[in-house]
Amino acid sequence: GIQVEQSPPDLILQEGANSTLRCNFSDSVNNLQWFHQNPWGQLINLFYIPSGTKQNGRLSATTVATERYSLLYISSSQTTDSGVYFCAVEGSSNTGKLIFGQGTTLQVKP
Amino acid sequence: GAGVSQSPSNKVTEKGKDVELRCDPISGHTALYWYRQSLGQGLEFLIYFQGNSAPDKSGLPSDRFSAERTGGSVSTLTIQRTQQEDSAVYLCASSLSGGGYEQYFGPGTRLTVT
Numbered sequence: 001g002i003q004v005e006q007s008p009p010d011l012i013l014q015e016g017a018n019s020t021l022r023c024n025f026s027d028s029v030n031n032l033q034w035f036h037q038n039p040w041g042q043l044i045n046l047f048y049i050p051s052g053t054k055q056n057g058r059l060s061a062t063t064v065a066t067e068r069y070s071l072l073y074i075s076s077s078q079t080t081d082s083g084v085y086f087c088a089v090e091g092s093s094n095t096g097k098l099i100f101g102q103g104t105t106l107q108v109k110p
Numbered sequence: 111g112a113g114v115s116q117s118p119s120n121k122v123t124e125k126g127k128d129v130e131l132r133c134d135p136i137s138g139h140t141a142l143y144w145y146r147q148s149l150g151q152g153l154e155f156l157i158y159f160q161g162n163s164a165p166d167k168s169g170l171p172s173d174r175f176s177a178e179r180t181g182g183s184v185s186t187l188t189i190q191r192t193q194q195e196d197s198a199v200y201l202c203a204s205s206l207s208g209g210g211y212e213q214y215f216g217p218g219t220r221l222t223v224t
Contacts, residue, residue: 042217050210095158096205097155097168
């Protein structure tokens, strides 16, 4: 089945710094989503981005489907950005099943 | 509008007992998914419903796990004869339709088997 790898596994930033999180996947995808899991465990939708570039405030994401990777950019990080960021993909079989990466744990220090 | 809701939020049960977990998807969403998040295994897919049928049950870990969906809406995940390794957070998601649509997650049910 499709493999999803996220890097780095852990990231510590000072408030105000910028960061880039990466998601590599092993096959073509119908769907790619980025999530932020908050301290209460809720998965918050950040981007639905099977291809192209999107921006939402301080966050932006780019997926290059032909090269099988996606990047999540966080600019001017805040302590509230702390948590785990997951990339999840749905393979081209179209069953809707999302395969999750292992996540990047981000800690933003004041 | 309302998001995906799940109940109970927490469940503690004794080994060997049966449990039922409930998911109420976003109104109008025809696709519904169950996932499980545990420390050792990360986030893993369990089952996918399109309407009331389940075209993909490939993630159910054993025959102790079953799920149903009625009226194209609410779904129940049942775990029979619970084991300690079933302890995890069970997450439900829904999407407008199956395949290629954005999925929205509920807050999860934390199951602890003692």
